[in-house]
Amino acid sequence: MNRWKANCRILVSALALGTGLGLGLGLGPAPARGLRDGSYTGRSYSAYYGQVQVRAVIRRGRLARVEVLRAPHDRSTSRYIAHRALPRLEREVIAAQSTRVRHVSGASLDSRAYLKSLQSALDRAI
Amino acid sequence: MPRHTRQIMGMPVIVEIHDAADLAPFDAVFAHFHAVDDRFSPYRRDSELCRFDRGEIPALALSPEMRDVLELAELTEDQTQGYFRIRRPDGTLDPSGVVKGWAVKRAADLLRGLGHRHFCVEIAGDIELSGLDAEGGPWRVGLSNPFAPDEIIKVLGLSDCGIATSGTAARGQHIYNPHDPGHKITRIVSLTVVGPDVLEADRFVTAAFAMEEDGIAFIEDTPGLEGYMVGADRVATMTSGFRDLVLS
Numbered sequence: 001m002n003r004w005k006a007n008c009r010i011l012v013s014a015l016a017l018g019t020g021l022g023l024g025l026g027l028g029p030a031p032a033r034g035l036r037d038g039s040y041t042g043r044s045y046s047a048y049y050g051q052v053q054v055r056a057v058i059r060r061g062r063l064a065r066v067e068v069l070r071a072p073h074d075r076s077t078s079r080y081i082a083h084r085a086l087p088r089l090e091r092e093v094i095a096a097q098s099t100r101v102r103h104v105s106g107a108s109l110d111s112r113a114y115l116k117s118l119q120s121a122l123d124r125a126i
Numbered sequence: 127m128p129r130h131t132r133q134i135m136g137m138p139v140i141v142e143i144h145d146a147a148d149l150a151p152f153d154a155v156f157a158h159f160h161a162v163d164d165r166f167s168p169y170r171r172d173s174e175l176c177r178f179d180r181g182e183i184p185a186l187a188l189s190p191e192m193r194d195v196l197e198l199a200e201l202t203e204d205q206t207q208g209y210f211r212i213r214r215p216d217g218t219l220d221p222s223g224v225v226k227g228w229a230v231k232r233a234a235d236l237l238r239g240l241g242h243r244h245f246c247v248e249i250a251g252d253i254e255l256s257g258l259d260a261e262g263g264p265w266r267v268g269l270s271n272p273f274a275p276d277e278i279i280k281v282l283g284l285s286d287c288g289i290a291t292s293g294t295a296a297r298g299q300h301i302y303n304p305h306d307p308g309h310k311i312t313r314i315v316s317l318t319v320v321g322p323d324v325l326e327a328d329r330f331v332t333a334a335f336a337m338e339e340d341g342i343a344f345i346e347d348t349p350g351l352e353g354y355m356v357g358a359d360r361v362a363t364m365t366s367g368f369r370d371l372v373l374s
Binding site: 045088089090091092093094095096097099101102103104105106116 | 129168169253265266269272275346356363373
């Protein structure tokens with residue numbers, strides 16, 4: 001399971017238990033039950049590098065699933081072709097390295113924007 | 127301790143300095159990131175960004191920092207055929223695509239101004255690397271596997287440059303879930319750009335990712351940048367100079 005999925009699971013568990021998130025994010029306490037069944041789309045929030053929007057799916061009064069509708073960089077509208085560069089590009093199949101490193105460059109989703117969008121989706125389910 | 131981490135702007139900020147005598151430079155860098163968050167936060171109603179967007183601050187009264195970021199955002203929009211946008215479709219001002227890289231670059235400039243030479247500053251995968259690491263070699267930076275973020279697919283040796291990666295684990299998840307009608311399947315899952323500094327890497331990676339497969343060709347065509355793009359088919363495409371940066 002990747003880290004993102006793991007984070008989602010922890011987050012969903014925390015919300016479903018109504019524990020609040022305790023992350024100092026200023027979110028109100030998450031409702032534990034009594035939510036109306038259905039799908040609720042949260043507001044779109046700006047992360048530092050794009051928009052984040054989620055939809056909460058409520059089943060039997062509980063948060064059953066969170067779907068990410070918008071994530072940073074979903075901005076593509078038209079296409080730009082740089083044909084002359086293509087012959088110089090090298091391709092390979094990605095493969096895991098066993099080496100350990102202290103610094104990693106990789107994609108991440110801004111957690112606050114995610115949580116705020118989820119909170120606004122849940123507010124609509126009350 | 128040459129390495130310290132704090133959670134700022136909802137993301138981990140990692141600072142490693144190998145020629146620091148005490149904690150003062152670390153404190154200076156973290157204070158800088160808190161100030162950036164106060165000024166540019168889209169969540170704080172009283173941030174300069176929100177107040178300017180509501181028309182409460184005239185353009186002439188903007189801080190030099192805000193003007194710098196807005197100018198950079200406009201420049202980036204010009205340089206990337208509009209793939210980078212300073213405003214969202216609803217008209218809201220959103221320079222967030224350059225703030226992160228700009229903030230890391232400024233932190234590195236701050237450390238250089240204090241006389242430091244061997245350090246790295248990182249926020250959520252955007253990294254500026256100066257001089258050499260603890261072992262006296264180039265900084266070893268791993269690229270994470272967008273399909274399994276705990277896994278490293280490339281190790282680079284970097285010095286006096288910046289690196290940034292676009293793409294999200296959330297996007298990767300869409301690819302595992304092709305039957306969900308709410309999500310479109312995308313053809314690329316991550317793009318990494320190495321540039322002369324983290325700001326250049328960050329603002330170009332943001333725009334190039336939106337170009338999908340053509341983004342790597344755009345990076346190839348832009349002087350001073352190298353890139354590594356991972357496709358949804360797990361095939362990577364790299365620019366002609368990227369191989370020179372690879373340790374393993």
